[in-house]
Amino acid sequence: MRVRLEGVSVTYRQAGAKLLALAPLTVDIPSGQFVAILGASGCGKSTLVRVVAGLQPATSGSVWLDEVRNTRPHPAVGMMFQDATLMGWRTVFDNIALPLELAGASHAAREARLRALLPMLGLEAWANAYPAMLSGGMAQRAALGRVLAQNPRLLLLDEPFGALDAFTREQLRLDLLALWRDMRQTVLMVTHDIHEAVFMADRLLVFSPRPGRLVADIAIDLPRPRQLDMVYDAEFGVYARAARAAMV
Amino acid sequence: MRVSFPITMSRSANTWTRRLAPLLTLVLVLAAWQLVFALRLYPTFLIPSPQMVWEKAAQVLRDGTLWAHLLATSEAMVWGLLWGVSIGTLLGYLIAKLPLAEVLLTPLIVAFQATPIVAYAPLLIIWFGSGMTSKVVTCAVIVFFPTLMNTVVGVRQIPPRLRDLMRALSATRWQTLCKLELPAILPVWLTGLKTSATLAVIGVVVGEFLSADRGLGHWVKLARSQYDTALVFVGVLTMTALALTFYSLVYLLEWRLLKWQRQSRSV
Numbered sequence: 001m002r003v004r005l006e007g008v009s010v011t012y013r014q015a016g017a018k019l020l021a022l023a024p025l026t027v028d029i030p031s032g033q034f035v036a037i038l039g040a041s042g043c044g045k046s047t048l049v050r051v052v053a054g055l056q057p058a059t060s061g062s063v064w065l066d067e068v069r070n071t072r073p074h075p076a077v078g079m080m081f082q083d084a085t086l087m088g089w090r091t092v093f094d095n096i097a098l099p100l101e102l103a104g105a106s107h108a109a110r111e112a113r114l115r116a117l118l119p120m121l122g123l124e125a126w127a128n129a130y131p132a133m134l135s136g137g138m139a140q141r142a143a144l145g146r147v148l149a150q151n152p153r154l155l156l157l158d159e160p161f162g163a164l165d166a167f168t169r170e171q172l173r174l175d176l177l178a179l180w181r182d183m184r185q186t187v188l189m190v191t192h193d194i195h196e197a198v199f200m201a202d203r204l205l206v207f208s209p210r211p212g213r214l215v216a217d218i219a220i221d222l223p224r225p226r227q228l229d230m231v232y233d234a235e236f237g238v239y240a241r242a243a244r245a246a247m248v
Numbered sequence: 249m250r251v252s253f254p255i256t257m258s259r260s261a262n263t264w265t266r267r268l269a270p271l272l273t274l275v276l277v278l279a280a281w282q283l284v285f286a287l288r289l290y291p292t293f294l295i296p297s298p299q300m301v302w303e304k305a306a307q308v309l310r311d312g313t314l315w316a317h318l319l320a321t322s323e324a325m326v327w328g329l330l331w332g333v334s335i336g337t338l339l340g341y342l343i344a345k346l347p348l349a350e351v352l353l354t355p356l357i358v359a360f361q362a363t364p365i366v367a368y369a370p371l372l373i374i375w376f377g378s379g380m381t382s383k384v385v386t387c388a389v390i391v392f393f394p395t396l397m398n399t400v401v402g403v404r405q406i407p408p409r410l411r412d413l414m415r416a417l418s419a420t421r422w423q424t425l426c427k428l429e430l431p432a433i434l435p436v437w438l439t440g441l442k443t444s445a446t447l448a449v450i451g452v453v454v455g456e457f458l459s460a461d462r463g464l465g466h467w468v469k470l471a472r473s474q475y476d477t478a479l480v481f482v483g484v485l486t487m488t489a490l491a492l493t494f495y496s497l498v499y500l501l502e503w504r505l506l507k508w509q510r511q512s513r514s515v
Contacts, residue, residue: 050412053416054416055412055415055416072418073415073416073417073418074418075418077416078416079412079413079416081409081412081413083409085407085409085410085412085413087410087428087431087432088508088509088512089431089432089434089508090431090508091508098417098427099417101427102414102417102418102419102423102427130508130511130512131512132512133511133512150417
């Protein structure tokens with residue numbers, strides 16, 4: 001799914017004062033691109049993703065998904081949050097199947113979809129478990145499964161690994177990249193981690209803090225599939241340095 | 249495996265003491281009661297012996313009077329709970345969702361709740377007559393508040409992220425209600441229902457004290473006016489048993505509905 005933003009800005013009203021969260025942004029993301037939105041916290045990057053998701057209106061400008069102007073939640077757009085936000089009263093299976101259930105899919109259809117999905121996530125053994133029994137990493141996998149269940153053509157990830165420990169985070173990055181290699185959705189991933197951004201993305205959009213303004217648009221030309229030891233390559237360092245320079 | 253064995257032992261011993269403790273309390277209370285009676289500290293019409301109460305209970309069980317009053321009170325409780333809990337849940341949901349409803353209803357509800365029910369129950373009896381309706385109304389009035397408060401708290405504590413999720417998935421209002429809001433408030437709502445269930449007896453009995461021709465409240469009032477203290481004891485203990493039964497029923501309901509919490513905890 002192609003994503004086009006035309007002069008999108010967001011202004012909050014706070015106690016009568018106007019607060020610019022996101023300066024007017026124009027950007028064109030071709031279908032299938034993995035884009036990292038990089039910036040310090042409070043730079044409006046989450047706001048940007050929420051606007052694209054149709055969860056909150058832009059103060060000005062417009063969002064175009066595949067040449068259609070979009071202002072509301074879209075069935076082909078999947079959103080994943082920093083914490084897993086699973087429903088405690090639903091099993092892992094029922095949590096992942098939620099989008100299908102809401103769309104009116106039959107039980108058989110849900111079952112078929114999850115039979116394919118659960119092994120990819122490494123969650124077969126946990127299908128009947130409740131979220132409280134899961135580790136942070138597994139809960140986030142389930143959240144990823146829920147997003148993938150709806151077969152999105154655009155994935156919006158709002159700091160999806162932010163709440164995990166370093167090892168789990170690394171593993172999940174690889175898992176997500178492996179899944180993405182097969183499915184090739186467009187991905188917009190918010191992160192404040194330079195390494196994560198360079199490691200995963202085809203393209204970095206770097207934002208300045210308050211108000212969020214696009215300060216750099218960097219194409220990452222590292223080979224795929226990405227390997228963990230790439231971070232020690234000189235080329236990786238060049239990208240990371242460029243991103244850092246743009247941030248400050 | 250071998251290590252866990254002694255731990256299991258001590259745990260099971262622990263549950264045994266915990267299970268026997270209430271029984272022990274009961275025995276102690278009965279013993280103290282018997283002692284007070286045996287020492288003849290008070291005349292029998294003030295404190296009858298446990299045995300006298302027991303015999304009275306056996307008698308009213310046999311001749312059916314206890315069942316008749318118990319049935320009348322229970323019936324009023326069930327209706328009072330149904331009305332009170334339904335209205336409490338509905339209003340609680342409205343208050344939690346609509347700021348206007350909160351502003352409009354909160355002062356009214358707090359004032360209503362702060363006024364002692366015994367003070368305005370006579371009014372209810374004037375309005376609704378001395379039959380079933382006024383008992384049900386007093387019960388509903390007293391029962392609805394805990395449900396209302398817990399519904400408000402339950403709806404308010406639903407994580408905003410889960411609401412975002414439902415919106416991102418284009419869920420309809422009805423789907424959000426059935427698949428997010430209702431299951432999410434259920435644990436807190438059931439806690440409120442437990443309080444309501446125990447208050448239901450109070451509500452009905454207040455109504456019956458003031459004016460009724462049947463029911464445990466009416467029965468106790470009658471027994472008291474005849475200085476049949478043993479019968480008063482039987483009546484009051486029946487009310488206790490009734491309250492505990494209703495509480496247990498809700499507890500059972502909770503146990504059935506919140507299986508997921510138990511299974512989540514066991515790991």
